[in-house]
């Protein structure tokens with residue numbers, strides 16, 4: 421990379437899309453967030469993409485000097501066919517088979533890479549965050565769902581059929597709770613933000629008491645409230661979170677034992693919950709993992725914050741594993 425080069429990153433989320441221009445050091449030079457609509461099929465995907473393109477063009481004109489953009493990287497919350505540059509299925513957006521790269525190529529004559537948001541976050545942390553100077557990392561996103569991006573041997577790893585890293589759907593319980601994926605017993609059904617909320621509500625509906633209900637209605641309670649409840653020693657909030665930590669620690673242990681990474685990096689909204697979630701999660705994972713790895717594998721939190729998927733997306737075309745998947749191939 422030569423100095424002065426700029427990369428365009430787009431992180432498409434369930435409710436908002438984060439668009440940014442990023443330099444070679446991973447610094448976001450300009451960015452804007454626009455709403456993403458999530459209520460219809462391909463028709464609305466096109467409208468969303470059109471407003472993202474418009475937002476991108478406005479962002480470029482906002483910069484004083486006209487930048488030379490080298491490539492575009494797009495992260496989406498779903499399964500992607502990177503060779504086609506297509507979103508295969510993004511449940512939170514209700515997108516199926518959206519040819520996102522072709523759509524952008526009508527406006528931008530540049531290499532364009534499309535990947536999953538979790539791999540973009542992992543790539544961002546690998547290049548500029550908690551995983552820099554490492555070779556093999558796993559970056560876990562703990563939020564509405566539980567995702568994971570893998571960097572192996574210095575490049576993103578997605579497996580033969582593009583779905584590697586689905587740690588949220590690794591099994592942690594025989595005949596366990598139903599998961600959004602249609603199976604049961606998955607880590608995500610116990611430990612995601614959505615699962616914590618769902619399990620809390622179900623416990624209350626089954627007759628368990630919670631002090632949160634003294635000043636809040638059950639259907640208004642959020643995952644964040646449950647963490648506040650646990651801080652204030654509400655027993656039900658504490659129990660649901662403790663269970664989530666325990667199940668996720670099993671999934672992390674399995675990941676570490678299988679992959680032997682240098683670091684496991686925890687990102688996403690719930691990774692902000694240090695005392696109640698991250699600290700016990702790290703402690704339990706070390707207590708469970710293959711003993712040889714205990715003093716070797718680092719488990720830590722992400723450094724790039726909410727911009728990790730944006731910064732990583734901007735750099736996707738720099739990942740060797742994307743060679744041949746950019747539409748128009750990059751020169752660098």
Ligand SMILES: [Zn+2]
Pocket residue numbers: 588589599600601602603604606608
């Ligand atoms: Zn699942």
